[in-house]
Amino acid sequence: MRKTFLFLDTIVNKVDNKGRVSLPSDYRAIVKELSTEIVCYRSLTAPCIEGCCEEMLEKLASDMENSLDFFSQEQDNLTNLIFGDAKRFTFDSTGRILLTDKLLQYAGITDTAVFVGKGRKFQIWNPENWEKEEARIRAEVLKNRPSLKLPEKNNG
Amino acid sequence: MRKTFLFLDTIVNKVDNKGRVSLPSDYRAIVKELSTEIVCYRSLTAPCIEGCCEEMLEKLASDMENSLDFFSQEQDNLTNLIFGDAKRFTFDSTGRILLTDKLLQYAGITDTAVFVGKGRKFQIWNPENWEKEEARIRAEVLKNRPSLKLPEKNNG
DNA sequence: CACTAATATATGGTATAACATGGGATTTAT
DNA sequence: ATAAATCCCATGTTATACCATATATTAGTG
Numbered sequence: 325m326r327k328t329f330l331f332l333d334t335i336v337n338k339v340d341n342k343g344r345v346s347l348p349s350d351y352r353a354i355v356k357e358l359s360t361e362i363v364c365y366r367s368l369t370a371p372c373i374e375g376c377c378e379e380m381l382e383k384l385a386s387d388m389e390n391s392l393d394f395f396s397q398e399q400d401n402l403t404n405l406i407f408g409d410a411k412r413f414t415f416d417s418t419g420r421i422l423l424t425d426k427l428l429q430y431a432g433i434t435d436t437a438v439f440v441g442k443g444r445k446f447q448i449w450n451p452e453n454w455e456k457e458e459a460r461i462r463a464e465v466l467k468n469r470p471s472l473k474l475p476e477k478n479n480g
Numbered sequence: 481m482r483k484t485f486l487f488l489d490t491i492v493n494k495v496d497n498k499g500r501v502s503l504p505s506d507y508r509a510i511v512k513e514l515s516t517e518i519v520c521y522r523s524l525t526a527p528c529i530e531g532c533c534e535e536m537l538e539k540l541a542s543d544m545e546n547s548l549d550f551f552s553q554e555q556d557n558l559t560n561l562i563f564g565d566a567k568r569f570t571f572d573s574t575g576r577i578l579l580t581d582k583l584l585q586y587a588g589i590t591d592t593a594v595f596v597g598k599g600r601k602f603q604i605w606n607p608e609n610w611e612k613e614e615a616r617i618r619a620e621v622l623k624n625r626p627s628l629k630l631p632e633k634n635n636g
Numbered sequence: 637c638a639c640t641a642a643t644a645t646a647t648g649g650t651a652t653a654a655c656a657t658g659g660g661a662t663t664t665a666t
Numbered sequence: 667a668t669a670a671a672t673c674c675c676a677t678g679t680t681a682t683a684c685c686a687t688a689t690a691t692t693a694g695t696g
Binding site: 338346348418 | 644645646647648
């Protein structure tokens, strides 16, 4: 049993004409500890696909049940947007998932996909878009040198 | 045995002239873990049908019992609307349920139904209405949460 | 250190099983 | 008795599990 569950590194894989992509073996190893499937959805913050284990969404569902009002408009909006967009993807014996056209189109991915680790989740990018995005992020981080402030309550 | 019980994704299915619709297989797999039937009712917040497992309503009932407003007019109204409207639907051997005219009319569904995952529950929409609703939600959520805004240059 | 062998991973293609959907038969209500 | 609901079977379509080859990575050896 692993002690850590982090998606790391940046891996480039091919997408065949059916939309199949190999999930990087490192990622697979993590996912397999928990299940045989991952969840993907259109990122809310960038033109890319985002993926995670279903446990992430499960936690989100519980949090929402307990925090927001059952009948609130805000809860309604968020649950539609997130759960309505998210889809389970099981990988075959060779470790591939079949991405949908909706996702591929949103991320502008055709024949090549870039997997970018983000810790508890990961992103899938079109190569050119990712190159630009990485440059942008680096420039911004160097300019601002932001401190990583943790919420005090969670940091005892 | 599954570890998670989330209704996800957006699935379009046909409604035949008897009013029968296939419950998406993913949804069925979840429901079957608990029972052979689902509960549907007219949504309180949107012109669509809402569905869930009976356990969900059970939880709602408990929550209301424990709430401070047990005798409030508001709770009385809500419980009347939901429990009074909710109806159990069993699915046949091919996984179809027979929706009632009352529900179909309320959602404006004729020959096509869109199933939208909402985590612990799901919604059933008329296709055109859902298209509009999704656009509205995306706009609203992104407006209210500046941190979720997409980079405009990459998204055109 | 270079070269080869062995293993693991990625990619391409095909067969199979699962699913949605239509039609009809049997049963249940009114 | 009539209509409605439920069940059962048949079919076209599509996703997915499986097999085969190619590429890359690691380990082994002279």
